[in-house]
Amino acid sequence: MADEPAAPRIIEAIPSVSGGLSALASANAPFIFFDNSPFFGLLNGICQITLEANRNFGADADGKPLIDRAIVAHLRCNVAALVGLRKVIDGILLMAEPKPEGPAN
Numbered sequence: 001m002a003d004e005p006a007a008p009r010i011i012e013a014i015p016s017v018s019g020g021l022s023a024l025a026s027a028n029a030p031f032i033f034f035d036n037s038p039f040f041g042l043l044n045g046i047c048q049i050t051l052e053a054n055r056n057f058g059a060d061a062d063g064k065p066l067i068d069r070a071i072v073a074h075l076r077c078n079v080a081a082l083v084g085l086r087k088v089i090d091g092i093l094l095m096a097e098p099k100p101e102g103p104a105n
Helices: 079-096
Strands: 036-043 046-059 065-078
Touching (some): 046 079, 065 079
Antiparallel strands (some): 036 046, 046 065
């Protein structure tokens, strides 16, 4: 019937499989937003990246925004994982490039 509400859809019902990617705990995984990555390094084969975000706290008496910066995450990984992250970032940057206008060849 058209007046009956649609049944709720299952959002996440992915079983964990040995050797596969499990999404069972993905609902609890954090979302990390950052505005900058001001520090990075390599120590004993571990890549280190610090992420920061800007926080807005209103305005001062002259109307100038009050902003500070806060560290929101410390990424740590080996070089192989960093290469994988770089491939993903390169792919996203490629998708973000403007599409050429005009007819395709």
